[in-house]
Amino acid sequence: MNSRTEHAPIIRMKNIEKHFGSVIALAGVSVDVYPGECHCLLGDNGAGKSTFIKTMSGVHQPTKGEIIFEGAPMHFDDPRDAIAAGIATVHQHLAMIPLMSVSRNFFMGNEPTKKRFGIPFFDHEYADRVTMEEMRKMGINLRGPDQAVGTLSGGERQTVAISRAVHFGAKVLILDEPTSALGVRQTSNVLATIDRVRKQDIAVVFITHNVRHAMAVGDRFTVLNRGQTLGTAQRGQITPDELQDMMAGGQELATLEGSLGGTV
Amino acid sequence: MADTAATGDERVKEIPAWRRALIRPELGGICGAVLVFAFFLLTAFDSGMFAPQGIMNWTIVSAQFMIIAVGACLLMIAGEFDLSVGSMIGFAGMMIAVFGVVLGWPMWMAILITFALCLAIGAINGFIVIKTGLPSFIVTLAFLFILRGFTIYIPQTIESKTIIGGIRDAAEGDWLAPIFGGKIGQGLFQWMGDVGMIETFTRGNRAGQPVIDGLPMLVVWAIILIVFGHVLLTRTRFGNWIFASGGDAEAARNSGVPVNKVKVLMFMFTAFCATVFALCQVMEFGSAGADRGLLKEFEAIIAVVIGGALLTGGYGSVIGAALGALIFGVVQQGLFFAGVESSLFRVFLGVILLGAVVLNTYIRRMITGER
Structure with missing residues (x-):
């Protein structure tokens, strides 16, 4: 579907592992992000989404694995390095x-x-x-x-933060749960903003645990579960239900969902 | 989205001009200053409060408050407090006396080393706060006692007294000391005396000289620090960092603002202001006392709050803080001129502090959309 995926990825995270003491937060996660795509990173609480994007944005240094940015291996010592390279993060509450x-x-x-x-x-x-x-x-x-x-409303604040990142030359824009605290209308505004940004050939990494928001704008979907990735799917190759199941790690939710009538 | 862009949001009401004016941080200070002046013009006009000497009297007292209020203001906007300001004033004065009088070093050297020492202590305050994440309230409270303790201990041990004099003699002929203890504009005041704009002494050995012979450097320092602080805060990128650090340190860090550096520098600036205050004071009195600067930290904070700054940081104004200090000085001296019992000054302080904090909370809600 997306011809841009034929280009070289702007950032490749290869077999990223991150250990905090005895806790393995990430156990070998690989994700490629291409310019002009909206790459959705899904996962339940504690799946390792935050750790993963913090590694991408230079807050954490990976214990193992490689980050290849624009074709060259990169090592970010702190977020300023990542920002200077063109990786901008918009945090849910901590943007404005x-x-x-x-x-x-x-x-x-x-x-x-x-x-x-x-x-x-x-x-x-x-x-x-x-x-x-x-x-x-x-x-x-x-x-x-x-x-x-x-x-400003919550959605407007997110939009200001996103347009700020774009104005200052972001090539990769990481959005950390931008819609999780928003109402319906504000969410649609933010999703529209994401679409605008993508059309400027900027790579958008959209973190969410809401499958519907992801399906609305995502080109590709990567699901994280317990520090591991369950693979990346193209738009059209996967249904919302399948994504939901992968996020929850399979069966438990499937039975729960049955009793709730598919409202989760 | 396109249609909202064209028509605007119909639910956003136009803000009336008076409310726009109200969310300026200086407003409380301006109103307060006008009220205070009106009050004393009505009640104490004949007392000499508004004669040249009276004006100089409350100007000097206000300038003292202003010097420490500027430092406290920028630090508070950056999200921190310094409760060690008063002790720092005592400590800095005592160090000048120890270096310049007891050890007999040249005064300029004593001044420079005192500055270095006090700025270093300010930096230590800042480092402890940012490294431990403890509230600055607690850290600087510790330094309030530590510095005051040393200020009493050092002269007790080496001179067996708590006041060291002889500073004026030691500063005689020094090139740096007049920057803190001197006066400027003698010619202008002489001229104003000659043409009768201000009174002159008619008797004694100073006959013919004007009753005010110059503008004390204390007042000049106050003006310089206010202008510097105001320009720094509102017109430079560093000023934006000060607001950001106090408004939300985490958000500021995420945007690449060097929050820790800003906070440490503001602690050092507060220490600088306290040292300037101390130097002007010891040069004027000619002595350093172990009890100097008592309670000054609270007076500085109150002046800043009257000036519209939020105790929680991220919002405020140097001009507002200066007006807060002016209100302070005018009321403190005005009560004296009006012949009112001076203990009532404390009552006034408490009342005005409470009023200012309530007003500021209301303004804060208004800025953030009343939620």
Whole structure:
């Protein structure tokens, strides 16, 4: 279905293992992510999704295994390395600061400066203009760039965070459960944003435990269970029910689901 | 999404201008300052409070509060407290006396080494807070006692007294000391005296000289620190990092803000402000006392809160903090001029602190969409 998958993957995680003391959080996970695809990473709580994306974004260093980014082996010492390479992570709750304005949030950590008398000052004019433009592109109407992020809805905050990452040159965008706390309409806004981002040839890694959200935008699906991957499936090759079963590790949920009438 | 983009969200009401004004952090400070001035203009106008000497009197007291409030303000916005400010003032003053008078080092060297020492202690405060993750309240409370203890112990041990004098003599002719103890603008004040804008002494050996002979460096330092703090906070990328570190340290870290560095630097800046305060004070008094700076940490924090900063960090204003300090200074001296029992000042402090915190909580809800 997706011709882009014929290109080289932008990032390859090969046999990643991560041990925390005696706990094996990841026991050899391999995932390839291609530019312009939305790669869904599914798994139940404790499956190792968080550990895996934290390894990808440089928060953790893998105990074993290799990360190949744009064809070359990469070693990230900390998240800044990963961000500099073009791997951006948008966290569910930890993306925005409610008390700060949208424009201050948008440029947080990447503040534009303008020299006056040889001193680099924060270029508010530029920051405000770019913020308004980017927000308009994403379909968010701001009262002004100085509007506090606290006044935005959860979905709008995610969208601001995503467009911020894209603006600063993300090639791989990791979204950590962006929809899990959102309402129906806000979820659809975020999913629409993901679609927009994908069309700009950016690789999106979408972490969720909601199969329906994954099916709505995903091109490929990788299921993690107890630190291992159960393989990657293309869109169209797998049904939502099969994904759900894989996530739960098979039978238990199947019987439970029967009694609940398929509402899980 | 396209249609919402075209029409805007119909559920978002226009915010009235007065509410927009209300969410500026300085507003409380401005209103408070206006009220306080109005009150004393009505009740104490004839007392000399608004004569040149009276103005200089409360300006100096306010400037003292301002110097420590600027440091406390930036630190609070960065999400931390420093309860060791008062002890640091006593400690820094005592170190000047020990180095400059007891050990007899040149004053400039005593000043520079005191600065280095106090900044290092500020950095230690910061490192302990970020490495242990303990609340800064506890860490700096420990330093409140540690520094105060040393401030009493050191002069007791080497001089068998708790006040060391002779600093003014030791600073005589020094090139660095006047930056803290001197005055500027003597010519301007002389001129103002000559043309009759301010009174001059009519008798004694200073006859003909104006009653105010210059602007103390203490006031100059207050102005410099306020301008520096305000520009740093609102006009630089570092200022954005200060807001971010206090607003949500984890989110800031995820965005690549060096939160730990920001916090440590703010602890050092607070220590710097306390040291400036201490230097101005010992140069003026000519002595260092073990009890100097008592309770200053709370006064600084109260001034900052009156100025609209949130105790939880991430929001506030240096201008607001400076206005908070002005309110402080004017009321403290104003009660004296108005002939009111000075213990009532504490009552006033408590009341205004409570009022400011309640107002700030309300403003916080308003910024974050009243949820």
